[in-house]
Amino acid sequence: MHHHGYLWTGSKQRFDDEALRRPPHPDPPPADKPELFARYKEVKAEFPTVDLPPLETAHWLIKPATLVRGTWEEPKEAAEWLGQRLAECAPRFACETDRDSTRLALLVHSAAERLGWGGDVSHGFYLERPAFLSVALVTCSPNRAAPDLACPAVRI
Structure with missing residues (x-):
């Protein structure tokens, strides 16, 4: 996995x-x-x-491998990547509550736990202008929500 x-x-x-x-x-x-x-x-x-981000997180696996921004064996490493992306974008979050560092740390901790049991993680934030940020971590080989979907990295 x-x-x-x-x-x-x-x-x-x-x-x-x-x-x-x-x-x-x-x-x-x-x-x-x-x-x-x-x-x-x-x-x-x-x-x-x-x-575009799919409505169902597991459907990212249908997308081209070129859209994969990173791959990790360990849930903690994947969650750290999530934390880095959130920290980079937080100053642009439209909602002040979303910028709270404690809240963001909880999202990262929760992500590591969810990935640990094979779940997916997906978060979305409105940014200034209006723009939208979607960040997702998808468990692969197999995915719990869609076990029949192949790993996009195999199709490279």
Whole structure:
């Protein structure tokens, strides 16, 4: 078991495009609804490659390996990476409460515990402008929530 780190920062408007943040339904809509069918084809083609954070954390594993920002065998090391990313971005957090160093330390501690039993970690923060930060740690080989998903590092 190991853990992959993912980081995304972008406009809130782009983040809010939920259709591109979920895998398409296995069954396409009827062909007699051209607008729906066209959108389905777009999502089917783009979801696996778009850098947007997926709605389900485990679905990061579907994304290209180039989006992996780090890989760790030990939960503590992965959680430390999370802590470093949060500390770097904290001055830009839109909510003052989110900047609290004690709160951030608790998130890091909680992340190490969750990764230790094979869970995933995902946090999101609104930043100034309005922008959004998504940071995730995904347990791999296997993932508890989606054990059938292959490790993206194998596909490199």
